Amino acid sequence: MFNKSISTKTPRNLLLLFEILSLVLLLVNQWDNIDKTIYYIWIALILIIYISNFILNRITSGDNYIFLIVSMLMSIGIIMIYRIDSELGFKQLLWFIIGIIAFYFTYFMLKYIRGWKNWGKLYIVLSYILFLITFLLGTRKYGAINWITIGGHSFQPAEITKLLLIFILAFYYSNMDMFKDRKYSDYILMGLVYSFIGLLFLQRDLGTAVIFLGIYMVIQFIHEEKRMNILYNIGLFAVGGTLGYVLFDHVKVRVQTWINPWIYIDNKGYQITQSLFAIAEGGFFGTGIGLGNPEFIPLAYTDFIFSAICEEMGIFIGIGIIMLFMILVYRGFKIALNQNDKFFRILAIGVSTLFGIQSIIIIGGVIKVLPLTGITLPFVSYGGSSILSSFIALGILQISSEDMSYKEEEYCETRK
Amino acid sequence: MYNLISVLFKYVFIIIIYLFIFSIIRLIYLDIKSISPVTLEGNAYLKLINRRDSIPYKIKEHYSIDGELTLGRRSDNDVYLNDPFISKKHLKIVEDEEEYYLEDLDSANGTFINTERVEDVVKLSNGDIIKLGSIEFLFVDRG
């Protein structure tokens, strides 16, 4: 009577099929010279994804779509990265596994440790420490000082600060009763957020600065009771943006190459034009994996992964990726709407906004709808810190999808 | 050879990904359609613990207990569930002076509260898990 064919099994099996087929493709490609390790890892990964989705259905009473969506995004990304550079693809596979571990770790941390909503000061202090570390140890990479290298591994502290910002905002707005009596607490928050944005500006990490601003504005728009503050914020943003454009050359360059990249094709506009060539070359169906030339795109495995995917898999897959992000964001906001606990509700809003804004900015950037800023496409781009922080964020979203307003402790004990 | 397969696969991949997106959207749509706006009038209600999409018949996420609630397979119950492991008249929950009592109506497969089988009438407390067949409810009393 109930349409049984439609259950979470269908997308899970489609995902499995997708991964097995890509493995077959790899097998055909390497027929003469098979590298066994990649198969072991890839098969292990397929199992991990399948089992994770399976387990998740058992342990969580919350959402079971978001992990599926992310698994699909991740799979597309790994295929593309492996095709561009097999070594990076291999590393990305390992990062994916670490990411899944981080996801479960976050999930259980948030589930069984109480008091997350009371540690606002800790989040603030941690954020500043991360900024300080970046300035002290940071190296300049692609024009921005936002990388630190520890023991041969590069890491982007701002990826973690993003999440801390969401926690700070959740802390502030879920403890409104406490702050209501304190004068100027809202201005202090504003000052705090803008100090972060200012620091990012100094690091020349424009993309992340915009994400910070976006998350702040969204959460403020939803929860701020003094609506005037939103106007102040917008005003401040307008003034800051104009000043940034006038004062900083690197901001001006972004805007110029956005308006007309073709006249700077030799230098400043090189990246964006190469990206447009790739997308145009791909057409609707793409050239086929391995048959295009994504190696012409600079940074094809990180910031410009979307262009590389469009070239070889076609803009239909590109549109598919946009739709996957759209569903992910939709689910995130749906989770927020169903969550009764204010702290987790704001976390869910923050994380969904993060996924939404970040993907819009970078996809818009590479197809020249928006000025280009160097950030990663969550779950798709190569990069350890990006994958890690995205999976932690996903863990936050997963826990937020559960009912946190009940007396959870009793419930859990009795279940055992 | 690889080239041919790659070209073939690019279409296959597109089909798979769109089917994937479609199936998720379909699931979400079904999910939304079956959510009735939660109107919890009384203080106490039953909350479904199972994943609703794992149950092959119509069931709601919440059932509020308004004075009295009967549950069974027949449609004259307040809550009727088309489950072979549930008796026609399975159980009854009654309110008495702000307290809630569960009575098993001689069901074939029994009712369990926190893994203990209900023999006659049992007083419910907040956070109890009521199990019948493969269905589990959480009892919530906000009073």
Place this chain on the structure above:
Amino acid sequence: MKHENRRIIIVLATLCICFVVLIGFMSYFQVFEAEAVKSNSYNKRLWINEEKILRGSIMDRNGTILAYSQENDGVMQRFYKYGNLYSHIIGYSHRAYGKSGLELSYNNYLLDLSESSTIEELKNIVAPSTIGNNLELTIDHGTQEKARTLLQGKKGAIVAMNPITGEIYAMVSLPDFNVNSLSEDWSVISENTNSSLLNRATQGLYPPGSAFKVITASAILDTPNIDTNYVCQGITKIDGYNFSDYNNIAHGELDLSQALIESCNTYFTEKSLEISVDNLRSTAELFMFNKNIPFDLPVNTSVFPKGNIGDTELAASGIGQGKVLATPLNMAMTASAISNNGEVMKPILVKSVVSNNGKVIKTNRREVLSTAVDSLDANTIKEMMVGVVQSGTGRNASIKNVKVAGKTGTAENASGKSHAWFIGFAPADDPRIVVSVILEEEGSTGGASAAPIARDLIIYGLNNINF
């Protein structure tokens, strides 16, 4: 709480709109902009095939090889046997400067990349070809060389074509450039003021001057109840503007034939007013003015002014001055139409595309673009044009034993030095070759400077072309 939920939905909707905009833009980009973006010469993908596929050869109508490629140590090299001679026809294919001419417009054929259908595309992927297709041109190498020799030292263009089939025998535009030394000469070529990169034969727009009178004459014959007689006084005033004849010589009493033979300006300016602007324009448009001419190379559209123009302007247009502009190719086609019973033929430069193993892949066939005048009128004008060469302004084009028909033109322009035109064909009774000659800023009349060039080329063509 309620407020919050509403606001959450607002934010969600905003983000969803952003996503939809991204999808919309991508689709728009793919449908409308991708083609142009792809062909940008900075797109390195354009050159990928170049390294794997032996580019096809280009031959003239007799099989003389004009351009070919050779593989040297895995690197494909393109050779042009005649550096300057085909710089505007074949053009070049150069990594740094992109492509031009037939190398550009027939690139996919030369590399055997057909993107026409999915099956073809599949074929390319499964068994990528390594040898491209060859082009067989309609050009006659000897005539081409002769034409360039005749034009040597001057600025201008020559088009020689077959009036019946539309095949181009020779097309020369000077100044030209050497395609074999692009890297050395590029800065000079691209910056100098005499625009040697421009193919004047198809893209140069010149006032046609008296050569346009052929079209005006067609319009007169097409206008019922028009008085074709006129008394020329050497000068006439239209709307306060003086139109005069060459050296202000009065021709006296004239009919249409005599007016064309003497190239009487006052006759044609006065008659233009009687024809009316709409009729003159529509006749010009039948001769492909204001129309795109389909061709293997880029062609600029000849201009006859649009809208309601004043009498002065109309009178000027009637003698090919004012805002009327024509390409040498279009003027050659005008003469063709007169010789070919009024039918304007599609010009053909590439006769066929032949694969490496001799299979014909594409053939450009004879095609009528429009019927400009009926055959009776065409033959009437043809006789008048024979008169022009026998006893009128075009006497310098006459050939012993061959009946040549033609029309001269001397076009005034902003530079102060007039352009010299000659359009014509021969033999008049069995036309085999049409010639259009323009000498840019020559400063003398078409009859004095352009007609002898046309005569020499016609003589060479009639004796040497393998028709």
